[in-house]
Amino acid sequence: MLETRGLTANYGQFRALFGVDITVAVGECVAIIGANGAGKSTLMRSITGVIGNAPGMVLHRGEPIGALSSAEIMKRGIAMVPEGRRLFPSLTVEENLLVGAHARKVPGPWNLDAVYDLFPILRERRKRPGTALSGGQQQMVAIGRALMSNPELLLCDEISLGLAPVVIRDIYAALPKIRAGGAAIVLVEQDIGRALAVADRVYCMMEGRVTLAARTAEVTRDDIHSAYFGVAA
Template sequence: MSVDVDKDPGGAPGAADAAPALLELRDLHVFYGAIEALKGVSLSVAEGEVVALLGANGAGKSTTLKAASGMLAPRSGEVRLRGERVDGIKSHELVRFGIGHVPEGRRVFARMTVLDNLKMGAYRLKRPDEADLERVFSLFPVLAQRRKQVSGTLSGGEQQMLAIGRALMGKPELLLLDEPSMGLAPLIVRQIFEILREINEQGTTLLLVEQNASQALQLADRGYVLETGEVVMSDEASVLLSDPRVRAAYLGEVAEDDAPAG
């Protein structure tokens, strides 16, 4: 469903006005062959924020994260981290700049143990930091219990926890999360979002792509709405959560204009 609002180039009120931008995307244009997936996307994430990126399937949400983490090179536009241009730097090199990416579909190393998956997250370090490992086990106690278990035998929720924990082992300042609730039971989704809140409270900035708009906006400080590769709306999360157009498009409610007469 389309959210028919005036386009906003990416500036939104709220925390980003008061705090310096940790991440800035400026007029990003990204193509898959001849198909333009992002048509001038601009957004910012301030240090310490949680920012939600909403939109229908095919809106460009995952593409935006991939461009931010170096998995896709924009044809034009800029990616800036703390003011420094990082577009063109490969994703495995961007890890040392403090960016972690939890991809859609979890993508754990299925034949490796939980512990070895976590160690892979710290590959840029000479050796895994035991304090980082203990932090992950504190956030996800089930991973500590299953540290010797082959990752492909974990449940979907446990694999999602492992994917997040693996990214945390790289000591990210900014964590990009792509659909962390996908395919999970409601109880597990609530657990995941409670842990994401704790991760943010511990000092990690979050940029979150999520189909579960209600959960995402309850966690986030601000949000952006993408439609066919363009930012069409941006505001504080509480404002977006109460906006009838957003509620109709992403929360399954009927907008007043669409409600049947009588």
């Protein structure tokens, strides 16, 4: 459903991605792991059109989407939960969620009620400013906002970063329900254990390159260690 082919990305003179090839099938959950600075967020930004790329480097359902704007890519059903959550500070929880629904109007399993059933605390807090919530609750709003566009692919960039273990557990508990709604998920994580526990496949990145591509059921700790750090365990 989504494919990158020899994807490169630059920030000015600095090259952040060197020929990245990944695929995501319909309904699949794919983890992308790697140390700080490996290029994970740059890969997400390239897929969602925040960073431009050459024709044919990103394909959605076989069609090149590299020349499209972020808004056009969202309309195709690719939604991102950005690193750092990025809520609209002047909007309430509910208004933040409704922004997601504006991005793409298609029928699907996700609407306000479904998001509130997924994260009941958000129903209680729906009239509060999004930024008045705890970090975990803000992360729930960011996920809910992305779901409101009924995406076929949800890109999650470090959704557990900086959150307490109990909160991470609640957020991870939502992932199977999101998949049950039909969305494929790309999970960018530094928490390798959590990512591997839910993903079908894993890519490891290091210094702008994919150093490992494997089924999670088949991957060993040593494989991960050498792909992550570049040296054998």
